[in-house]
Amino acid sequence: MSRSAWKRAAVVLVAAAVVAGAAGCQDGDGGTEAAGASATAQPQTQSPEEAAKAVRAAYAKTTAAKSARVEMRLNVDSDKAPGGSTFTGVQAWGPAAADLKVFDSSYLADIPGAPVETRVVAADGATYVDLGAGLSAQTGAKRWLKVEAGGAAAGDELTLQLTGGLAAVNMDLPKELGLLAGSSTVKHVGPVKGGDVKAEVYEGEIPGAALVQVWIGADGYPVKTIVHTEADGGMTSLTTKYSDYGAKASFQAPPARDTVGLLDLLERLGQG
Template sequence: MVALAVVAGVAGCQDEDGGAKTAGASATARPATQSPEEAAKAVRAAYAKASAAKGAKVEMRLNVGGEKAPGGSTFTGVQAWGPTAADLKVFDSSYLADIPGAPVETRVVTADGATYVDLGTALAAQTGGKRWLKVETGGAAGGDELMLQLTGGLTVASMDLPKELGLLAGSSAVRHLGPGTRGDFEGAQGYGGELPGGKRVEVWIGADGYPMQMVVHTETPGGGAMTSLTTKYSDYGAKAAFQAPPAGDTVAFVDLLKSLGRG
């Protein structure tokens, strides 16, 4: 169930070299050609465009390294921001593969301040027929290491594109990484910077001014894990239902842990 919680965390959110090489440039491979002021201006313009679009189609890859809950999952679907919402398919997930009875792929929905994971038929049989695991983004219990770990994962992976762009644009460390030179990133410009909380952000902005890809690397509190989230964006303005499942068909994460403890 911890694995399911980690899977759920991304809905609300590759390694560093992989993201940089895909785009065709990196901070070390190519000297910056724009000043920090010009870089901040470009990121602010992308922030305005993304904010106005309110959502987009996404393809996300979450990788978690370290001793606590290492693994990875891929997500595709639609994500919205302001308010945060998502409707995503989850697959290629080491977390799902490690759970007996879990489906090979499943659905994650974020709506009304919570994230819901479709448990599938086999796991729902262990929850009294309730098919959806509900994870509150602010549901950590004080001093509970497991829940603190869960909340840290949600904070890292519940990605809000305009928020990340705004933080990057306002950072004194924002820098131009250079132009993209290969594939879909040809003609794009890369920008990156260090943000508070052990976070590093890299974004590639297309010729139309919209972000094409963002990579966020975050070290969880206490240095227990390094989370890397690569998100590719397309079809800005895409819509989805973003409807939370009926309350009677959901089981809360904390309640499920208590039930498992008794059993």
């Protein structure tokens, strides 16, 4: 197992848990087109001031809720580490925490002996990836990979490529909404066209991201957002669907005796 393969997998998995991303729909999702695309029927859109007010109201609601159930899809389109992973579980903010199942991951598939599905836990300022029992010979019998926010590995070129710069602003859902509400580019795109979701779509640029789109439901809570980020010629898309605001989870860090740090693991691999 090469150092680069481990690093690609670990950093991408950790990025989705640390970066409390936005939920939305990828290209081809029929439920995300905003009404108004037709030249014959242009719906009334809100002014920038009204759009900012609606996003601020969603910010207040999500801040008070403190957590939600999420379904996330991370896609990385780059020459260095293309691929993707899906995450489901509970995510919290203030403080940031997560307990997520990981599956449909090209990064896990690239590691011989890695589990097909695994778990990511973010707690106490660090993120942990369950490596499973099949990799114990390479990890010193440590089951959990630990990556600390802002650690030595967080600033290198590959890490920045994989996270698309999102980690630099330590984004969570309320913070993302607050930045969008204060952006000079925030605008109301229109209502969702098609599908069962009743929502208004807002978008704009915020620091660290090329584009953020938010779908705000009739109850004032975001139901979807999408964050596109460009870095070093690559594109990272983090997509999440939100439900069950206020959902509870334990967010308990694994015992220290069962964890190995990313840099320690890479050193072990290099010696091997």
